[in-house]
Amino acid sequence: MNGPTVKPTLRADARRNRARVLAAAQEAFADEGPAVPLDEIARRAGVGAGTVYRHFPSKESLFEAVVMDRIDRLAEQAAERLDAADPGAAFFGYFEAVVQQALLNKALCDALGAPMSTPEEPKTQFRVQFGRLLRRAQAVGAVRPDVEPEDLPALLSSYLALQRHSNTLARVLIDGLRPQR
Structure with a gap:
């Protein structure tokens, strides 16, 4: 059955983590430019690198977000x-x-x-x-x-x-x- 793709709703903790990653990424990109490593963004957000990759499969997708x-x-x-x-x-x-x-x-x-x-x-x-x-x-x-x-x-x-x-x-x-x- 091919229907429209429904984006799953994130749990509250996942939404908070995503928001923290976005805020940290915005600050990191502003401070260091697009070359900042994803590990640095994870550190600033207070989450593991896996959390960053779960929400954003690449640095480009994080930057776009x-x-x-x-x-x-x-x-x-x-x-x-x-x-x-x-x-x-x-x-x-x-x-x-x-x-x-x-x-x-x-x-x-x-x-x-x-x-x-x-x-x-x-x-x-x-x-x-x-x-x-x-x-x-x-x-x-x-x-x-x-x-x-x-x-x-x-x-x-x-x-x-x-x-x-x-x-x-x-x-x-x-x-x-x-x-x-």
């Missing part, structure tokens, strides 16, 4: 801003927060701009929530109406490239998102 976890958190941060009293400030503040995090993490930067390979990816929720922030800001006239949610990844990538070159050029992009007065 760290990036996707970060994107998941960005989606949550966007959702938290949806009730802000000033939708324009919420949108532009979030845009800047995403940029600041992406400037510190090239893999995150690349992942945010890359096409999605599956609709279940955390990037889907990130883009949905970011799009909702955009629409709220547009509804109050804080962002020009011709910008589409689908434009946001390209705008982020462009802003990041400009930010690395010149703060002035990056501000021009942001100013271009505002409606003409």
Whole structure:
């Protein structure tokens, strides 16, 4: 019988271990880069190497999970801003927060701009929530109406490239998102 694959639910202790490994990996990758050994990540997480390998069969899969976890958190941060009293400030503040995090993490930067390979990816929720922030800001006239949610990844990538070159050029992009007065 061939049906959809159901991902088993992790026990509470396994979920905690996975979360500890992700947190330790994020810190280790930030401190030492992608060459950090998995044994070092296990040590930082306070688990055995076998635990790391049970959850993440390779360093690449762990690195990808760290990036996707970060994107998941960005989606949550966007959702938290949806009730802000000033939708324009919420949108532009979030845009800047995403940029600041992406400037510190090239893999995150690349992942945010890359096409999605599956609709279940955390990037889907990130883009949905970011799009909702955009629409709220547009509804109050804080962002020009011709910008589409689908434009946001390209705008982020462009802003990041400009930010690395010149703060002035990056501000021009942001100013271009505002409606003409």
